[in-house]
């Protein structure tokens with residue numbers, strides 16, 4: 070099978086915002102406690118943070134990190150998480166049926182972000198709380214001093230403001246599972262009021278209004294239009310959330326998940342632009358794809374999720390998906406989808422980071438290791454610089470139950486004018502065949518291959534585990550070569566590939 074990728078006249082998609090490579094840390098399961106924070110661990114630093122995890126998060130290359138939830142934020146009182154630790158309350162976390170000790174809060178998490186070199190993106194609680202509490206948190210975080218709330222921050226040991234730029238107006242407010250779940254009309258009004266109040270306090274912030282928590286939600290589309298009709302002038306981004314998983318052994322359909330992500334983005338863009346046109350507004354709303362990943366959500370319900378009035382564990386082992394090679398190939402294709410929409414998706418957060426549906430796993434007192442999904446993320450974050458370029462696909466298709474005929478190969482290119490570096494990211498969705506691909510490298514501005522790596526394995530179920538942490542990784546793809554301005558490369562069946570060019 071062969072495929073030809075060319076660069077059309079309107080190839081330039083847009084500049085790649087580094088925020089596209091964001092992450093997400095929620096107070097959930099063993100994400101914080103026993104994940105990033107474990108004071109007794111042999112690698113723990115003076116603040117109790119695991120250095121082995123810090124090193125891996127740096128290697129992953131995550132930019133902005135969304136915090137502290139997720140479903141958790143809809144019942145969260147931010148005041149609980151600041152001040153002397155020994156006085157912090159223990160609270161019920163209704164979202165995950167756990168106990169939150171508040172041992173790690175805003176100050177500690179911000180200190181950890183400084184260590185990993187990532188930017189903080191905060192979510193306010195619009196589930197059980199409203200405008201006043203959002204303003205209090207913003208004042209605490211961003212006002213330099215001279216008021217009771219900002220001075221409280223200073224007396225808690227932080228002189229300089231946290232200066233948080235990006236704020237989420239609640240989380241998944243369309244979901245019936247969400248504490249304080251609302252109709253689109255009710256949420257749209259609350260989000261607009263909260264946003265305009267927050268901007269009165271700090272005009273420099275950027276605000277994300279909740280879009281749908283999945284393309285399959287029955288309210289998808291009308292939710293976006295209604296919420297934006299209320300909040301258009303006051304917000305900068307609308308969120309998308311999407312999780313994919315292999316269902317009923319349909320691997321061909323699972324491999325086509327990027328098609329669903331493409332459609333999701335394009336439908337949200339259409340809804341946002343429809344609202345813009347109706348208002349004759351100049352401003353363009355961008356997308357913050359602030360939760361995306363592979364997640365075997367169905368398995369979660371079968372797991373040992375705590376139940377019962379007397380059973381609220383601290384940091385339970387929940388949502389600890391162990392990713393396969395197949396999962397990582399689909400994951401890599403989702404990153405291609407994000408890059409293909411770099412003009413409108415200018416922020417994204419991989420959900421999540423450590424232990425909880427995560428690229429990084431840890432054992433208490435023991436090792437930290439990379440899941441299969443770690444590799445496409447780290448590689449794309451490292452190589453995809455500058456601008457994204459659309460590739461025209463001359464590629465055979467295969468049939469899927471969900472999306473009809475889907476191209477066997479999907480791909481995107483990137484080019485950084487400043488450094489002269491370029492890259493091509495490709496996925497081969499064929500379960501059986503290698504695909505010989507040619508790419509118009511000259512039109513991308515590249516003349517030689519620096520390196521090419523594929524994620525592939527004869528065993529699509531292979532995974533990295535505590536016992537075998539290095540079972541799966543990237544393998545050099547020695548077939549990549551450029552001659553007469555054309556890149557040729559062979560993509561193994563079910564593979565994700567990154568080619569570094571110059």
Ligand code: AHR
Nearest residue numbers: 095139140141240241420
């Ligand atoms: O990432 C796990 C959960 O998925 C988040 O808490 C929630 O926002 C979404 O439903």
